Amino acid sequence: MLSFRRVQTNVVGRCAYLMPAFGIVSNHANGRLLGLIDVGASAGLNLNWDWYHYSYSNGREFGSSDARVRLESEVIGQQFPGLREHFPQVSSRVGIDMNPIDLSKPVDLLWSRALIWPEHPRRARVFEAAATVLADNPPALFAGDALDLLPGILETVRDDSAPCVFHCHTLNQFTPQARESFRDIIEAASADRTVYLVSAESGTLVVSRCDSGVWSVIANANCDPHGRWVEWLEGV
Template sequence: MTLAARFDGFADWCVGTSPLYERLARGVAGDAELLGLARVVPSDRSPPHVLLAAVHAELLRGVSHPLSTFYPSVADDPILVESENPFPSFRSFCLEHEERLHPILETRRTQTNAVRRCTALLPAFEFVSRLADREPLALIELGASAGLNLLFDRYDYEYNGDCVGNTDSPLCLSAAVRGDREPPIPNQFPRIDSRIGVDLNPLDVTDLDEARWLRALVWPEHTNRHRNLEQAISIAREDPPKLRRGDAVESFPDLLEKIPDSLPVCVFDTQLRYQLSDEQVEQLDESLTEAGKSRELYWLSGHRPAPECEHGIVLELGRVVDGNSVVEPIAAYNQHGAWIEWVGLTT
């Protein structure tokens, strides 16, 4: 696929959810100079995500430019793209700040940490906890970014108006529940013995630049997501999650080895696998299966698009039963956690 086609594809993806990014990505797709700038992004990353986030990061850092007036995350009274085309401003920003953008484009990755995905993870962890006879779980998150989803039990939740969770938390994550089946939403959080995340580039919420990159990855119009992220960052700063730098597939056996055999392990990944090669995914599945043959281990993975659901993802549960790996869908969720649908059993 050409680079222009990738920007066009990104613009299509933004329809209905980010009119600003739709216009900007469409503009870049037809602009040889900006495509040249986007070519700086290493080939294993998504140039549209990284270029748009790099510009957003600079605006969030306070760089003054007329472009900022189009960004709801920066301007108090943003100009609507329906009334003025933001692309000429975006273009002039990129060309004026090319030098400053280069190192960001060369080094940063798409690492959006969508904390609202915890609305799907909470019933999934509860389900796993029931399968594990309520023994405390050892959590391992693969592709954890800043690890905000490892801290799922520091948040409050609201499902179709019903509140559960940590009611003292300043962050309330809400989701609409779809479908006929009741998700196993617990009154009390499942018990967690230990938690650790691994990422190629773990983001440290206590570092101003890294926290800004997390913010920059959230699309400018998504004000609720910005608010959730802000709260989650401040919660995580009080006691940051334990994260390790490394390749998830390579590090997994070592992480597992450090967990006592007596503990049931729950490995999870959300929106990681699309960033892995087919070989890495295969290797990961093999490692999970092998590990599941010799100890109690469950794995949750959200990566497959849900059929006929716009921006929906299937959450699968894997485990080894009678020596064979069994992977089944248990839920579907909106990519950012705005709705969930339970499709698995409830016990």
């Protein structure tokens, strides 16, 4: 089976740290619409983050009380982003993946479900609920190399929106040269307007912005790879 199937995880729990990160971006962009681009999107489940409900150990809750997807996460430390009551509005949702997963196909849905560890029943339930949300609200998914597709997709983000690229445990699969090229693409796009980047790699979350090729860090945090806990460090 592994000769024609790939191990591509869909960890919806990561939205527990992505949601606050998008709120931080929105605050810095003066509440503008967000044009989201997920690099390494897999099935695109995390692009629907604003359809989910969030409950944090510090008592903060966000999202609709009747949301099908309900996420819980522990907040370590005293810091937490100053988020608005309502989620930022999203103007576009685009995912890029070398081999995007189509969960409307039963075989792909079953394979993705099978990749969830058996000792994680809650994660399985969250995935199944997120798959139903995806069926009703499918984002645009493009198959191909991010270095080829990202420049053109950045150009499609509406003028009234803040481009926000994000990736979770993806750049570790890039060569050093490819990672450099990835940043070059964002720097080139920032010649005309600010481009935001939310990067979650190796247990570290970094929210940054690029203006005319100049980078600045807005916020960062330590986080569990599955979003089970997050420790905000600064810039929140």
